[in-house]
Amino acid sequence: MNGAKAILKALEMQGVEIIFGHPGGTIMPTYDALYDSPIRHVLVRHEQGGIHAATGYARASGRVGVVMATSGPGALNLVTGLQDALMDSTPVVAITGNVPQHLIGTDAFQEADVVGITQPVTKHNMQVRNVNDIPRAIAEAFYIASTGRPGPVLLDFPKDVQLAEFTGSFDVEIDLPGYKPTYKGHPRQIERALEALNRAERPVLMIGGGAQHASAEVTELALKTGLPVIPTLMGLGAFPGTHPQCLGMPGMHGSVAANRAIQYADTILAIGLRFDDRVTGKISRFAPNAHTVIHVDIDPAEIGKLVKTSIPVVGDAKWVAAELVKGAKRLNLGKWWAQLEEWKTKYPFTWKPKPYLQSQEVIQAFWEATGGRAVVTAGVGQHQMFTAQFFKFDRPRTWINSGGLGTMGVGLPFAIGAALARPDELVIDFDGDGSFQMTLQELATLKKLNLNVKIVILNNGFLGMVRQWQDLFHARRYSEVYLADSNPDFAKLAEAYGIPGFTLTDKGRLQETVKEVLAQPGPVLLEARVHHEEGVFPMIPSGGAAEDMIIENPREAVAGD
Amino acid sequence: MRHLVSVLVQDHPGVLQRVAGLIARRGFNIESLAVGRTHQEGLSRISLVVSGDDAVLEQVEKQLNRLIEVIKVTDHAEPHVERELALVKVSIAGMEERMEVKDIAEAFRARIVDVAKRSIIFELTGDSTKVNNFIEAMRPYGLLEVMRTGAVGMSRGEQVLKVREKKAV
Ligand SMILES: Cc1ncc(C[n+]2csc(CCOP(=O)(O)OP(=O)(O)O)c2C)c(N)n1
Numbered sequence: 001m002n003g004a005k006a007i008l009k010a011l012e013m014q015g016v017e018i019i020f021g022h023p024g025g026t027i028m029p030t031y032d033a034l035y036d037s038p039i040r041h042v043l044v045r046h047e048q049g050g051i052h053a054a055t056g057y058a059r060a061s062g063r064v065g066v067v068m069a070t071s072g073p074g075a076l077n078l079v080t081g082l083q084d085a086l087m088d089s090t091p092v093v094a095i096t097g098n099v100p101q102h103l104i105g106t107d108a109f110q111e112a113d114v115v116g117i118t119q120p121v122t123k124h125n126m127q128v129r130n131v132n133d134i135p136r137a138i139a140e141a142f143y144i145a146s147t148g149r150p151g152p153v154l155l156d157f158p159k160d161v162q163l164a165e166f167t168g169s170f171d172v173e174i175d176l177p178g179y180k181p182t183y184k185g186h187p188r189q190i191e192r193a194l195e196a197l198n199r200a201e202r203p204v205l206m207i208g209g210g211a212q213h214a215s216a217e218v219t220e221l222a223l224k225t226g227l228p229v230i231p232t233l234m235g236l237g238a239f240p241g242t243h244p245q246c247l248g249m250p251g252m253h254g255s256v257a258a259n260r261a262i263q264y265a266d267t268i269l270a271i272g273l274r275f276d277d278r279v280t281g282k283i284s285r286f287a288p289n290a291h292t293v294i295h296v297d298i299d300p301a302e303i304g305k306l307v308k309t310s311i312p313v314v315g316d317a318k319w320v321a322a323e324l325v326k327g328a329k330r331l332n333l334g335k336w337w338a339q340l341e342e343w344k345t346k347y348p349f350t351w352k353p354k355p356y357l358q359s360q361e362v363i364q365a366f367w368e369a370t371g372g373r374a375v376v377t378a379g380v381g382q383h384q385m386f387t388a389q390f391f392k393f394d395r396p397r398t399w400i401n402s403g404g405l406g407t408m409g410v411g412l413p414f415a416i417g418a419a420l421a422r423p424d425e426l427v428i429d430f431d432g433d434g435s436f437q438m439t440l441q442e443l444a445t446l447k448k449l450n451l452n453v454k455i456v457i458l459n460n461g462f463l464g465m466v467r468q469w470q471d472l473f474h475a476r477r478y479s480e481v482y483l484a485d486s487n488p489d490f491a492k493l494a495e496a497y498g499i500p501g502f503t504l505t506d507k508g509r510l511q512e513t514v515k516e517v518l519a520q521p522g523p524v525l526l527e528a529r530v531h532h533e534e535g536v537f538p539m540i541p542s543g544g545a546a547e548d549m550i551i552e553n554p555r556e557a558v559a560g561d
Numbered sequence: 562m563r564h565l566v567s568v569l570v571q572d573h574p575g576v577l578q579r580v581a582g583l584i585a586r587r588g589f590n591i592e593s594l595a596v597g598r599t600h601q602e603g604l605s606r607i608s609l610v611v612s613g614d615d616a617v618l619e620q621v622e623k624q625l626n627r628l629i630e631v632i633k634v635t636d637h638a639e640p641h642v643e644r645e646l647a648l649v650k651v652s653i654a655g656m657e658e659r660m661e662v663k664d665i666a667e668a669f670r671a672r673i674v675d676v677a678k679r680s681i682i683f684e685l686t687g688d689s690t691k692v693n694n695f696i697e698a699m700r701p702y703g704l705l706e707v708m709r710t711g712a713v714g715m716s717r718g719e720q721v722l723k724v725r726e727k728k729a730v
Contacts, residue, residue, distance in 0.1 A: 119579060120586055124629045126573070144629060177724045178571060178632040301623035304616070 003131040004029035004162040006170075007095065008037045010138035013170060016066050018042060018057065018420055019095075020050040024070025025110060027097030029162035042420070042449065045441035047074050049413040051081025052439065055090050056410075056417025059400045060375055062213055064091045064146050065417065071098045072110030075156070076117065080407060082152045083121040087404025088234060089209060091150035093141050094122075100160040101129065115156050123151030131161050132168030139172050148181030149210070149299040181298060185315030185323065192311050193269065193294045194327045200267035200292070202336045203227055206250070209234030209403065210272020210297060210317050215396035217321035218271060225328045228340055230258045232273050234403040237393030242372070247340065248349065251279040253385040253536050256347035256551060261340055263546040267292040272317040274299075275306045276404065283307070285545035296320045347538070347551060349389040356531040357507045359383055359458040363390040365514045366428060366456065374398070374426045377414035379435025380406045381465035383458040385536045387430045409438030412455065416442060419451035426452055426518075433459040433487055443497040446523045454517055455525040457490050460532040468535045471555065484532075494525035502526045563592070564611045564618050565643055565714045568625055569633040569722045572598065572605040576630050580607055583628065589613065589621050592689075593645075593711025604632070606722070608713040610689070633722050643688045643714040648674070649696060650682045652703035662702055669695045680705055688712070 001009070007030055011019070020042045023031040034041055044050040047069045054065030065085075069075050075096040085092045099108040115127050124144050128137045134157075141153040197203055205227040211218050215238045222229045222245055229239045230247050239246055248255030250262055262268070268290045273279070274297070280286040283306055287293070294311040295303045303312040313320055351360040363386055366374075376391055377400045378384040384401055393399045400418055402410045415429040436457050446453055461484030470478050491501025500520055504513045504527070517526045535553045540546065570576050577596055584591050592610040599606050611621050622634045637643070649671070653659050659681070666673065666683050669691065675682035685695050689712050696707060716722075 115575065116578065119575070119582055126575075176629060178626075179629045299627070301620065301627055305620060305623075 001166045004033040006134045006166040008033045010135045014142045019066045020053045021068030024074045026071040026159045047077035049442040051078045052410045052413035053417035054092050055085045056414030057421045058090050060418035061421035068095045072112045075114040084405040084407045085152040089150050091145040092152040094154040096156045098156050098158045101158045118154050122154050125154035127156040131164035135170045136172040182314050183316040185313040185320040189313045190323050196292045202265050203267040204261050204265045206230045206270040207235040208232045208273025211238040212396045214318035214321050221325050225331050236399045238396050240394040241392035257343040259546040269294045271296045274302045281540050281545045359386045359530045362528045367391045369514045374428045375418045377411050377429045379411040379431045380408045381432045382536050383432045408435040412442045415453045429455045431457050434463045447497045450522045453523050457527045460530050462532045490527035499523045505529045565637045566609045567635045568607040571630040595711040595713050637714050640717045645712045646710045647685045647692045648708045650706040651699045665698050
């Protein structure tokens with residue numbers, strides 16, 4: 001058996017079923033071994049599509065996503081996706097080929113310092129230089145990627161290592177003296193957290209992406225205590241979005257109720273989130289009335305990094321939430337809820353109906369038509385925020401977007417990965433005309449796999465979110481954001497790949513079009529031509545605080561439309 | 562505030578780059594970094610001198626701990642020994658100056674390791690303040706070259722930096 005076969009055997013032993021990848025010179029021995037392997041390979045059209053698909057697969061399933069690429073250009077095409085997975089704590093293992101060891105450092109053909117370049121964008125990475133180290137390296141990579149705070153791990157295999165005769169053992173022990181994640185929170189801190197909750201008059205429960213796997217436990221905690229729940233963009237779905245206790249997401253485009261609740265809260269229980277600046281706004285003005293912040297996170301480095309924490313709990317959200325449930329009591333929050341209800345009713349996410357088609361109503365129509373039974377992905381921009389606002393996520397792992405890095409182009413590859421991870425689910429990618437064009441080559445992959453993915457391009461003819469900022473903060477100087485004059489006919493583009501394409505321009509035909517799209521089996525692309533004037537509101541300008549929230553589009557307030 | 566931090570690491574290829582890269586990326590200010598093997602196979606030890614308040618120091622320690630190959634991090638707040646080695650080449654104009662410079666060196670317990678017609682190399686160990694003071698004392702005579710290793714440190718007494726016992730995850 002050579003190294004390449006050992007790589008695949010070790011992957012098989014990790015339970016890997018699918019690899020997303022693209023071949024090339026230095027990874028060819030492993031592709032040769034793949035030819036006889038039971039592991040399924042999905043040939044993407046660009047390595048970035050591969051890493052995003054692996055990420056979508058991981059986020060939808062909770063399992064480790066695997067991507068494979070050749071050296072140099074192939075491996076470097078993974079960089080954005082690695083950072084995306086790192087920032088959104090997603091378990092991914094990337095396997096790259098490299099030039100044979102005797103050529104390393106000689107500027108050989110397709111050589112790049114991939115381990116050096118990907119060091120800051122991975123949880124861990126290494127080059128495997130000895131063929132007999134393969135099983136241990138792969139076992140450790142999966143262990144590191146999937147435990148503690150999950151993240152991407154890259155393993156680089158020089159070609160000679162793939163070709164060398166393997167004489168080692170697959171019976172390996174993981175030995176990582178510097179890596180011992182803490183799962184069980186400290187009992188004393190959990191006790192203190194419960195005491196603080198019992199004393200609180202205006203508490204909130206904030207949950208982030210780190211609570212997705214702890215959905216059952218945080219939901220139970222919320223139901224038992226009666227706490228108002230604020231899921232961040234990454235936490236959506238970990239607690240049912242349609243539940244009356246859900247205030248919606250906080251932050252830049254969050255709900256008035258969520259942002260005001262944080263502004264007035266005296267106690268914050270935060271589980272599995274990292275107080276991103278898009279959530280907090282100006283940090284010195286964040287949650288000014290919270291005398292107690294309880295922060296539960298498996299990564300000790302997140303605790304106290306940005307927000308002063310009174311009760312730190314280092315541990316797994318699932319474990320800690322279950323412990324909290326045991327000791328939790330029904331809290332007496334009548335007065336607080338009266339205030340929250342008022343904000344909720346007075347300021348729901350909403351839009352002013354116009355004679356033209358609007359993104360918000362398209363998303364709402366899909367939500368209604370599917371009863372919310374879908375796994376949803378998005379690109380980055382206004383359409384992403386509209387989706388987060390108007391598609392109510394009731395189940396964990398059903399909203400897969402790029403929160404930390406804000407990577408345009410993730411929508412389609414995330415959807416492909418998610419559809420492979422959850423073949424029983426309908427997958428909808430709400431995409432932007434700009435974002436979609438960054439990875440649209442994966443239409444070929446989608447066609448080949450014939451997955452149940454509905455692509456809904458909310459085409460506003462602009463880089464809409466940038467245009468919105470230009471509107472508000474750059475005196476409407478629309479520098480380089482216009483796309484409409486050179487956008488393709490998206491339906492025809494889909495047809496060119498053999499995917500049915502629909503175009504919707506007429507508001508009156510919205511409901512029937514949605515039905516038509518959903519009735520069609522397999523992949524479908526719908527281009528919804530929406531108006532470019534629509535803005536995402538509420539909005540807290542970058543660097544502002546909850547008090548600075550712009551609730552309605554100021555242009556409409558002034559011009560009265 | 563100046564902190565001396567010791568980091569025990571697995572001596573894998575690239576580990577120094579990992580530590581240095583992290584420090585740079587997170588915008589921490591470091592004055593010096595020194596590295597060397599330990600008596601235990603596979604383990605190296607890095608000394609960092611970091612400036613910042615307690616919150617910065619806490620982040621430095623926590624972020625370093627996130628690196629898989631970092632086994633243990635200690636901020637030497639407790640009584641500890643700190644040493645730095647410096648080689649200082651001073652230019653010498655004449656006999657009189659040579660005598661003066663030697664007197665200063667003696668006061669600092671610096672050793673002469675090279676003597677030439679117009680220069681002397683001194684070797685000095687001590688904490689960073691002592692090294693700074695020596696360099697300043699020599700400056701008027703003309704410093705030709707200065708090479709410092711950066712501070713290294715160790716806790717006094719029985720306290721040691723070691724691999725944690727294996728505990729169940
Ligand atoms: C790769 C990448 N480049 C640039 C940006 C900056 N950016 C954020 S939103 C946006 C506009 C996105 O336009 P589109 O996908 O059409 O979505 P819309 O905002 O119009 O809904 C841009 C350019 C980004 N997030 N990612």
